Amino acid sequence: MKHGSETLSGFFIILALASGGVATPLAAATRESARKPAAAEAQVTFNRDIAPIVFRNCAPCHHPGEAGPFPLLTYADVKTHGRQIASVTRKRLMPPWLPEPGELKFADELRLSDQEIATIQSWVEQGEIEGNSSDLPRQPAFTTGWQLGKPDVIVRAAKPYLLLAGGSDSYWNFVFRTPVDRSQWLRAIEIRPGDKRLVHHANVLVDREESGRRLEKEPGVGFGGMELVIESEAFDPDSHFLFWKPGSRPYVEPDGMALRLDKNTDLVLNTHFQPSGKPEPIQPTLGLYFTDKPGTRHPILLQLDNDRMLDIPPGERNFLVSDDFTLPVDASVLAIYPHAHYLGRDLLALATLPDGTKKILIHIGNWDLNWQAVYRYEQPVDLPAGTTISMRFTYDNSAENIRNPNQPPKRVVAGNRASDEMAHLWLQVLPHESGDATIDPRVQLQEALALHHLQNNPEDFEAHYNLAALFEMKGQLSAAVLEFTEAVRIRPDDPTANNALGAVLLAGGQIGGAIPHLNTALEGRPDYFDAHYNLGNALAAQGDFAGALTHFQAAVRLHPQDANAEANLGSALAETGNLKGARLHFARALEIDPKNELARENLEQLNRDSHGHPN
């Protein structure tokens, strides 16, 4: 079906200040001891001890063209930032890695051991000795340009965004028109967000319904905003994390996990920038890498949240927001993405297995929006049905939280702006197939999730909508009508929900009930293809062929490549006596889709009639 709305509020944000080697003053004691070799300590040299640490952990960002504000590739590079490096590593500000170490390992973990940090401190205290050149490992080689090689297709943002020299952080969304003329499978999207020193993080969302375009003041300019809601089909390739942060390598989906890209699909790049001190035009590009291996395993993004609990009084230092969801099916967790804004402090996700065993899925003890990331597990985490996934996020709305956007603090509730808060936990899970081919575990999971969200908040628009779409998919039309009606009650003017309610009423033969909703959908969004198409059908079913004609004409104008719209336009023309026009559009439908039965049958009928009753 053409409707479905999943709120991927977008994974937003952040990659912090480009990174590295900046420093704050060392504690006085360290200052005193600087450059006095500790007698008992072994001598630490750059070539033998420091270079391997720096090359592996720092250089991936700190080399020309990357996010690090200066290179860390040679002895001279490292020496000229030596005390900074000692300071930021000691405080674990660098390399940026938020999760606490735990039982479950993440891929590409960027965390120095205590020993490595101590070695760096000793090296600086001992006077930054270079050491024997024969000890120096080979300098790492980095690919310049596209990390995955030349992309099959490159798309560039139509217009640059101008980041101002000063002020606070900026959030901008670029809408890319995808250049495919048929559905293709993607194994990777490489995001080149522009000058990497400015971008904290970037995220691609697949937008099949032009949700992003509708927010642009003029085509191609993009639009502001920290969080996004993208409409999608019920099960969608959105269930992939397409995330960029400084130093991250583009992720290539394994075989069978490719994501589908259709024509007329947009890719929306949600970005977070920090001013650099000078004006910077930013014009990102995306590299698309296709594969001929279609997606056969379809993950789902589970979203835990509890926005209704988010109502944080000013001054509150330890405000808890929790959510608990029990998996109805066996599933593997592939990746996790916790998200809060500037008040978030301690972010914990926990799995309690049916036997009572607990696994920490992720624990971030010192949340920093600037370094948020998607974390992929080194090995998928298998969780049996009956496992409860728990989100425990705490928030600090005191004046002592230096990131608090409100000084003095004020009451903060859930919302999409930087001064609002969020408590979201996304998990990318792969539900296991059940033995019964008639049961789709994804449907079970989505249904359980929608019901869970409604339990948290009976006024959850998206949950009613998604539940309705699932009922509709299973052919339970009256249940679908009830849930879509709830969605429309909550947002009476929402075009998507009105269209969906109209469509499902129409499918159940309740034409009179459908028409007002379809009209409402078009009032809100006059260029809504689905609503024109559905209203055309509703009017035709009532015998109002002239009315139907208008809407099919609008539909064909909006989607000139839609064979069904052409065929229906042909039918409406035939009914209103324009046989020549009807033939033309049936022929056009068959040109687009030679297998379009409606067009073929109607055209044959028309030909038979014209033999019997020559004009």
Place this chain on the structure above:
Amino acid sequence: MGRRWHTIPVIRLLLVVIVAAGFAWFASTLGARNTAFDLAGNPVDPLKSGGRKIVVLVFVRTDCPVANRYAPTIQKLSEEHAAKAAFWLVYPSKAESAEVIRKHEREYGYRIPALRDPQHVLVKESQVEITPEVAVFSSGRRLVYHGRIDNLYQDVGRTRSVATTHELEDAISAALGGKRLEADATHGVGCYISDLE
């Protein structure tokens, strides 16, 4: 507190003039000791140049992201106080050439005169340790304040959405009004100048 008079540097500066004169035939930047230089390579003592204005030295480094992020703030403050305060950008890195500094000034929209301080003469006199830190001198080379510009940064990568204290502006007001500051020295957040030695 304490360090109110800097008689010794004055004597050293006298020596400098002699030494510099002696080596004036070749690159003055190589020859001159105990001085900062303008971008043409001439020795300059910004603390003598103020006349009746107070002098603000702003220590920066072209590759320090924290210092760079302050560029609009620094430029704006220099314009607001132009009538009474002479601002100088001071680049303490030996490695940053006049050409690199000119490019940096252009890119970041600076219209403040720049000095190179490869021998850290001004760094020492100003008692600064970090870029970006500032030093405010009233007439008579009296160091009124040295340290951070404001409290935007708590640490590297840890910033407020806006600064809530404005130490440089307070120091300028204090110097102009002949008042003493509660805190005449703070620590900046940014890049260590000693790493440049």
